Amino acid sequence: xxxxxxxxxxxxxxxVLALGVGLLFWLERAREARLYARYTGVAATAGEPAxxxxxxxxxxxxxxxVRIERALNAGEQTRTLLAQAGWRxxxxxxxxxALSFAVPVATALLITPVLLTLATALTPPMRVxxxxxxxxxxxLLPRFVLRWRAxxxxxxxxxxxxxxxxxxxxxxxxxLGMRQALAILARDAKDTMPALADELAPLVRQIEAxxxxxxxxxxxxxxxxIEALENVFAVxxxxxxxxxxxxxxxxxxxxxxxxxxSMALREQVNKTSARMTIxxxxxxxxxxxxxxxxxxxxxxxxxxxSS
Numbered sequence: 001x002x003x004x005x006x007x008x009x010x011x012x013x014x015x016v017l018a019l020g021v022g023l024l025f026w027l028e029r030a031r032e033a034r035l036y037a038r039y040t041g042v043a044a045t046a047g048e049p050a051x052x053x054x055x056x057x058x059x060x061x062x063x064x065x066v067r068i069e070r071a072l073n074a075g076e077q078t079r080t081l082l083a084q085a086g087w088r089x090x091x092x093x094x095x096x097x098a099l100s101f102a103v104p105v106a107t108a109l110l111i112t113p114v115l116l117t118l119a120t121a122l123t124p125p126m127r128v129x130x131x132x133x134x135x136x137x138x139x140l141l142p143r144f145v146l147r148w149r150a151x152x153x154x155x156x157x158x159x160x161x162x163x164x165x166x167x168x169x170x171x172x173x174x175x176l177g178m179r180q181a182l183a184i185l186a187r188d189a190k191d192t193m194p195a196l197a198d199e200l201a202p203l204v205r206q207i208e209a210x211x212x213x214x215x216x217x218x219x220x221x222x223x224x225x226i227e228a229l230e231n232v233f234a235v236x237x238x239x240x241x242x243x244x245x246x247x248x249x250x251x252x253x254x255x256x257x258x259x260x261x262s263m264a265l266r267e268q269v270n271k272t273s274a275r276m277t278i279x280x281x282x283x284x285x286x287x288x289x290x291x292x293x294x295x296x297x298x299x300x301x302x303x304x305x306s307s
Contacts, residue, residue: 058098065100068139078143083223084150086198100142107138153195154226160193161228162261165254168232172246178236179207199224213240228257 069075082093111134167189171181185193186200203220207213217237221230235249 058094061101062094062097063101064105065097065102065142068100068104069097072139074143078146080223081143081146081150084154084225085146086153086195087149088202096142096146100139103141104135104138107134111135154224156195157199157224158226158228160196161226161232162254162257163193164196164229165232165250165257169247169250169254172250178240178246179204179213183208196229213237228253228260231256 066075069078082088082096087093087096108131111131164185167185168181171184172178176184182200183204186197186204190197199220203216206216214237217233217240221233224230231253232250235246235253238249239246
C-alpha cells in the first residue's frame with residue numbers, strides 16, 4: 001500500500017472519529033435539553049408524537065429515511081407494506097424509517113476502509129462498482145426485510161381465514177350480529193388466530209367509535225390483498241348494507257376456499273412427484289444400470305481381451 005493511500009485512510013478514519021464524537025456530543029446536548037425542559041416545566045411542542053419528543057435524533061434519522069423513500073418513489077407502497085406487516089404504531093414506523101436511513105449511511109462509512117485496504121487488489125473502476133453495489137444493497141435491504149415480514153404475516157392471516165369463517169358461522173348461529181361477532185373474535189381469538197385477531201382489533205375499535213363498517217371492511221380487505229378474506233368481508237358488507245341471510249353465503253365461501261386449497265394441495269403433490277421422478281432417474285437409475293449391466297460388460301471385456 002502506498003503512502004498516499006495510507007494517509008488517505010488515516011484522514012477518513014479521523015473524519016469518521018470526528019463525526020462519531022460530534023454525534024455523541026449532539027446526543028448529550030439533546031438529552032440535557034430534554035432534562036432541562038422536564039425540570040423547568042417547559043411543555044413540548046403541541047401535537048408532536050411522544051416518540052419524536054423523547055428521541056429527536058431518531059425522528060431526524062426517520063426524516064432522512066422518508067426522503068430516501070420519496071427519492072425512490074416508494075412512499076405509498078411502504079405504507080401498505082407496513083400495514084400488512086402489522087407495524088401500524090408510530091414507534092414501529094419511526095424505527096423502520098430510521099433504519100432505512102441508518103443502514104446505507106453506516107454501509108457507506110464502513111466500506112471506505114475496506115476499499116482502501118483492497119486498493120492494490122482492485123482497480124479503481126472495480127472499487128467504485130463495488131461501493132455502488134453495496135450502497136444499493138443497503139438501500140434496498142430494509143425494504144426486503146419489510147416485504148418478507150409482510151408476506152409472512154399475510155400467509156398467517158390467509159391460513160386463519162378458514163377458521164375465521166367457521167367461527168363466524170358459529171357465532172351467527174348463536175344469534176349474534178356482525179359487529180358483536182367481530183368484537184368477540186378480536187378480543188377472544190388471539191390464541192387461535194393471533195394475526196387475524198390483531199387485524200380485526202383496530203377495525204372493531206373504529207366501528208365501536210361510530211365509524212361506518214362498510215368502508216372499513218372494504219379498506220381492510222384491499223389493504224391486506226388476501227382474496228379469501230376480501231370475499232368474506234364482501235359478504236359481511238352486503239349483509240351490513242342490505243341485511244338478509246348470512247349463514248349460507250359464508251358456507252358457500254367456505255366451500256369455495258376448501259376447494260381452492262384442495263386444488264392447490266393436489267398441484268403441490270403433483271410437482272413433488274415430478275421432482276421425485278427426476279431425483280429417482282438421476283440418483284437411482286445409474287447405480288442400477290451399473291449393478292445389472294456391469295458383470296456382463298466385464299465378462300465381454302474379459303472374453304475380448306483373452307481372444
